[in-house]
Amino acid sequence: MTDSDANRGGPTLDKRQRLVEGARVVLHQQGVEKTTIADIAQAADVPVGNVYYYFKTKDELVQAAIDAQAQDIKTMLASFDRHRSPKARLKAFLRAITDRREVAALHGCPHGTLCSELAKREDDFERAPAILMQLFIDWAEQQFRSMGRRDARDLAVAMIASYQGIMLLTNTFRQPELIVREARRLNRWIDSLA
Amino acid sequence: MTDSDANRGGPTLDKRQRLVEGARVVLHQQGVEKTTIADIAQAADVPVGNVYYYFKTKDELVQAAIDAQAQDIKTMLASFDRHRSPKARLKAFLRAITDRREVAALHGCPHGTLCSELAKREDDFERAPAILMQLFIDWAEQQFRSMGRRDARDLAVAMIASYQGIMLLTNTFRQPELIVREARRLNRWIDSLA
Amino acid sequence: MTDSDANRGGPTLDKRQRLVEGARVVLHQQGVEKTTIADIAQAADVPVGNVYYYFKTKDELVQAAIDAQAQDIKTMLASFDRHRSPKARLKAFLRAITDRREVAALHGCPHGTLCSELAKREDDFERAPAILMQLFIDWAEQQFRSMGRRDARDLAVAMIASYQGIMLLTNTFRQPELIVREARRLNRWIDSLA
Amino acid sequence: MTDSDANRGGPTLDKRQRLVEGARVVLHQQGVEKTTIADIAQAADVPVGNVYYYFKTKDELVQAAIDAQAQDIKTMLASFDRHRSPKARLKAFLRAITDRREVAALHGCPHGTLCSELAKREDDFERAPAILMQLFIDWAEQQFRSMGRRDARDLAVAMIASYQGIMLLTNTFRQPELIVREARRLNRWIDSLA
DNA sequence: CATGAATGAGCATTCATTCAT
């Protein structure tokens, strides 16, 4: 999905886009600290020295990758609007997650691992990826509120927590099936809600 | 040996122990990649060159920190045995988590962030912290099984996922209260189980 | 590229060449183990960190120095072709050696000491400088064969052994004259051969 | 031979002797620069900290190893006195060398590699192992002089050079047979002398 | 004498960032 979205509008990406895409992939796979500018440049097929024309610092490039991920999340969540009921939308979310279980087993959640890693920093950057989680929670809260739940916020936090937690376990144990079983459970839970 | 004897029972730990403790603290606060041997040495008040007398490599020291964490987890989980019912034990677990919410907001779950970060590695070390998660899941499964649940495994995974997920959100948003509310919800959930 | 073009034919060498030359000189003078990257960088007037732009590891730089020495050897041996008879060529070789007796007394044979030192290693590198010796032996064998000697190989080995041995003694005793006398003896020996 | 001499007088060696023996073996195998005090201590089964009771510095221990080698050389050369003629003594020398060809192929000449390596140093130590070579040359000169040769000195130097050179080639190419063939040639050469 | 532990200077290597062209 990442690639297909990024390529929207033509097979050729300009260098800036290629760098952001490369950053997303490599940062997800290797983590922020272990990823070098050279890694990203290579993934984007851009000369190392050229990176700094588009991004003044490594952090700025990471920020751009986070922003691009935010866009992806918005697009994905918006795509669930085609379902009429909030329950159907929530289940579509679970389905989307389940579809990515193999990648999650290998590299974890692209957003969760980013939050986890950047939260260790002591500069302003530590809060940067929080925006990604906020998107999920806000969306989920909206769904639960559409269902008439007063405790929509808590349910949203609980659901996203379950999502992030199962991603972590899936990654830790390298077992994609964990997501399948948990998604099934969450599906039943959604059904059980008034 | 002399030191450990001398320090037995006292507040002063010998250097090896101090290094492991320092490693635990600093690794939790800064992450594995960003933490230098010098950081750990300083935290343990040990000269840098001396670290290598006790640990051949940085990885070995990290492993020792993981092992120490495993011990702590075992001790904590064992302490819940004083409660007679499995439900009481699970609730005691939630209470223990809630008690640590301030640290979690600042630095995340000491085990979860470790799993998340090390899973990015490509050496054997990537699986090392899985043992920590396993301890939690096995313990939780035991509790649910004591309650007669056939789906004890799934419930255990779900509960630990919720735990890890809420730790991640708490850390991401720097909001300790998230743990309080989620713990309350999980408490009710436990009560609702047959 | 710019530099190499600019330096073409001139006394100034580009950095890579300068590094290889510096490595040759310093490795010969100090040996491989005692020579630091900083030593070579300084000899080549190149910042330490820049060395790694040209050579991924110290070993790779050493290998480049060996290769450069192989080139020198080939050039030198080829230069003896101007002599018509094999005996004259062998004597030219002895003269070339004798000409370098002062350096040999100070630092030994640049090839022999390299072989001696690297043979102690346990990685693949231990065999690397063997190629240098092989060049000498093959060339000498060719000369003896041109003289119609059936035992060309043995004679070649014997002669190169004498060469290497006298270099070692010259270096050990810091007596350049040893080479002069031995060269004289080998000259007579060559004359004595059928 | 080394061991049997060292053990003369009983199966137990005191620590100092064990250290010197360990040093000899390890220095021969690994070279001076690559050998750590810990390596030698381990080979001698002596605690690292204890080494400095017997030897103030690493150099002093290396010097002791050189001295021990000098003793060995003297003993070996003296053992050839049982042969009546100088030619027989020289041939006995060649035989002794040939007997050690396998070790030479693996680690080079224990004396030659030491000379080669230490000659690179810039302190007083650079001349230390020259004494070993001197022993050989003096002995050989004596033999040639007994044969009535006026050029005894040159012949001695030539012979020891051949010896050292073939050791180097044997080590470089890892071919023990080189020594066999060269020894044969030197044998014939000795026979050919008036 | 013995010894585990301590210490700090040094080394190969990495990498974000800058610069000259």
Add this chain to the structure above:
DNA sequence: TATGAATGAATGCTCATTCAT
């Protein structure tokens, strides 16, 4: 804009030597 090259401050790790007991 583009890019290969430059730079220097880290970082993990080693090791001769010293010290306390």
